[in-house]
Amino acid sequence: MVEIERKFLVVDETFKQQAVKQTRIVQGFLTTDPERTVRIRIKGNTGFITIKGKSDAEGLERFEWEKEIASTEAEALLKLCLPGTIDKIRYEVPLEDVVFEIDEFFGANEGLVVAEVELTHKQQKHPVPNWLGKEVTGEVKYYNSQLSKKPFKTW
Amino acid sequence: MVEIERKFLVVDETFKQQAVKQTRIVQGFLTTDPERTVRIRIKGNTGFITIKGKSDAEGLERFEWEKEIASTEAEALLKLCLPGTIDKIRYEVPLEDVVFEIDEFFGANEGLVVAEVELTHKQQKHPVPNWLGKEVTGEVKYYNSQLSKKPFKTW
Numbered sequence: 001m002v003e004i005e006r007k008f009l010v011v012d013e014t015f016k017q018q019a020v021k022q023t024r025i026v027q028g029f030l031t032t033d034p035e036r037t038v039r040i041r042i043k044g045n046t047g048f049i050t051i052k053g054k055s056d057a058e059g060l061e062r063f064e065w066e067k068e069i070a071s072t073e074a075e076a077l078l079k080l081c082l083p084g085t086i087d088k089i090r091y092e093v094p095l096e097d098v099v100f101e102i103d104e105f106f107g108a109n110e111g112l113v114v115a116e117v118e119l120t121h122k123q124q125k126h127p128v129p130n131w132l133g134k135e136v137t138g139e140v141k142y143y144n145s146q147l148s149k150k151p152f153k154t155w
Numbered sequence: 156m157v158e159i160e161r162k163f164l165v166v167d168e169t170f171k172q173q174a175v176k177q178t179r180i181v182q183g184f185l186t187t188d189p190e191r192t193v194r195i196r197i198k199g200n201t202g203f204i205t206i207k208g209k210s211d212a213e214g215l216e217r218f219e220w221e222k223e224i225a226s227t228e229a230e231a232l233l234k235l236c237l238p239g240t241i242d243k244i245r246y247e248v249p250l251e252d253v254v255f256e257i258d259e260f261f262g263a264n265e266g267l268v269v270a271e272v273e274l275t276h277k278q279q280k281h282p283v284p285n286w287l288g289k290e291v292t293g294e295v296k297y298y299n300s301q302l303s304k305k306p307f308k309t310w
Contacts, residue, residue, distance in 0.1 A: 030193050051235065067224065
């Protein structure tokens with residue numbers, strides 16, 4: 001239930017040539033409190049409710065609990081969410097032994113492209129493709145919960 | 156997914172003689188925003204996550220979504236909740252065609268006893284036992300989410 005993730009900016013669109021899958025994601029938040037975020041997500045045709053806790057000091061580890069729910073239920077719950085729906089396409093890029101998940105944002109966050117890689121331990125090495133930019137792991141303003149309140153275009 | 160409920164104060168303990176069941180409930184909140192409350196509950200040995208929306212003008216109807224979860228998961232999520240855990244015993248009192256759910260609170264809400272009855276339509280009549288006191292339907296301060304922030308003993 002604790003995830004280890006690193007997050008990076010993406011500097012160009014060449015990752016799209018390596019993507020094996022792309023999925024539309026629409027999500028909202030019932031609370032954006034970084035210590036207890038509650039997210040409602042529709043990913044493709046499936047709904048999810050996800051709760052995330054506080055990050056550790058390095059921003060690498062974060063408690064995460066997720067349950068799949070019916071997309072009709074997710075749609076009803078999305079209506080309850082705070083203003084600031086997140087709309088993005090997630091690309092999956094497998095490289096060596098990891099999978100990069102790259103989010104291309106639309107709407108109020110258009111222009112932002114972020115890559116995440118999930119690791120099994122903190123010191124794990126991962127490939128560094130040419131499109132991978134500055135690391136932003138643990139930077140709260142890049143949390144989707146914060147992007148819903150203070151979108152990229154307002155920065 | 157919309158519930159019709161009326162809520163009343165309870166004036167004495169005679170309801171306990173009519174109770175057919177009693178269950179310990181411990182619960183906390185990830186957000187107490189009355190428009191999108193997120194509650195984590197352990198009721199007996201079972202966990203629940205419940206999301207409630209805004210009440211209608213009369214305070215009778217409120218959107219409610221609930222999922223059963225493992226009690227171990229509920230325990231992990233309770234640790235993420237805002238300060239102000241609610242601890243209570245719920246008594247079930249069946250009378251005629253309805254069931255009153257009566258909550259006797261402990262801890263910071265000790266002294267408060269509240270009865271709820273779920274109705275199938277807004278005009279439905281229900282029995283009025285001797286122990287039933289003043290109606291408090293829709294009064295936000297009696298929401299458990301508010302009792303966790305501003306408990307009864309501080310009123």
